[in-house]
Each structure stands twice: as structure tokens, then as C-alpha cells.
Amino acid sequence: MDARTRILARVRRALRERPKALLPEHPHLLPKEDPLALFLDRLRENGAEGHLLDEEGARALLQGFPGAAFGRGVPEAFRLLPELPPEEAPLGVSWALFAVAETGSVALSGEDGRKAQLLPPTHLVLVEAKRVYGTLLEALQDLNGLPSALGLHSGPSKSADIGQVMVKGVHGPGRLIVAVLL
Numbered sequence: 157m158d159a160r161t162r163i164l165a166r167v168r169r170a171l172r173e174r175p176k177a178l179l180p181e182h183p184h185l186l187p188k189e190d191p192l193a194l195f196l197d198r199l200r201e202n203g204a205e206g207h208l209l210d211e212e213g214a215r216a217l218l219q220g221f222p223g224a225a226f227g228r229g230v231p232e233a234f235r236l237l238p239e240l241p242p243e244e245a246p247l248g249v250s251w252a253l254f255a256v257a258e259t260g261s262v263a264l265s266g267e268d269g270r271k272a273q274l275l276p277p278t279h280l281v282l283v284e285a286k287r288v289y290g291t292l293l294e295a296l297q298d299l300n301g302l303p304s305a306l307g308l309h310s311g312p313s314k315s316a317d318i319g320q321v322m323v324k325g326v327h328g329p330g331r332l333i334v335a336v337l338l
Contacts, residue, residue: 191257191290198260202311204332214335217280221247225276227268234282242271248329252283254295259310262334266305279329284337
């Protein structure tokens, strides 16, 4: 018997007597609850801004910014501002694969380009209303293949590592705006 087999056998024996961990129920999502309304509530609780808009309303969110860094998946209809390098842009714009109501998260593909998602101080994420799911499991089951990297963004970047003082924008955008497109 080789070393790997011996080690795995010892681990199995040690775990045999331990009780099985139960998966928690979904505390936030009730079957009768509207995923879209819950998503917008969770976004607010996470410190992000959520808007239910048509395309024209979403394009209006771009006003007031001198330029933006755009993710690769952002449709031309939303590329109204001059394109700037992500490290200079005041706004990053991304197209979400889906959103999860129970956590108030948007799922962004690494293939879209992480710099536009992380470097500008404000991040605008566009997601179609039909792509807002109640749970992450529902979203993943409906997804046709996973990208090489999937980022779940659940609010602005924040940290309280130093002196337990909450600071926004430490590891990414300090402001997250999500436009849910009708």
C-alpha cells in the first residue's frame, strides 16, 4: 500500500464517526418572494445602488462622467462615453452574466476584463431583468457553460482591516451601481 492510499484511509476512518454537516436553508428567499425586489433590497443592504430601468434610463446613468472603461461584453448601445484606460477612467461599465437575489450579487465574467471592473472608482453593472435569479444555484443551473473566471460582486469594495475603521474603495470601486434592464 502506497503512502497516498494509507493517508486517505486514515482520513476516511477519522471522518467516519463525525456527524454530517447539514446545508443551511435559504434564509432570505421565500418561494412567494419576487427575486427582482429582493435583489434590489439586498443591493441596498450591501451599500450598492440598484435601479430598475429601461435602456434609455440606463444610458442616462452615464451622464456626468467624462469617460469610461468598458468591459468587452458591454453592448455598443451603452458605449456613449469616450473610452479611457481603466486606470484613468472615473467609471467602469460591465455587463453581468446574471444576478443573485438572495445575496444581492452580480456575476461578472473574467473574460469581460477585470481592469474595468476593479480600477475605476465607480462601477456601473448592467444586467437584464430576466437574468435575476433567486439563488446562485438557480443561476448556475441555467448558465450555458462557465467562463474561466467568475466574480461575484455584492457591493462596493470595503475593508475594516486597519483599526476596525470601515473604508470604501480600498480593493476596488468605492461605488457600485447596478442597472437592471427591463
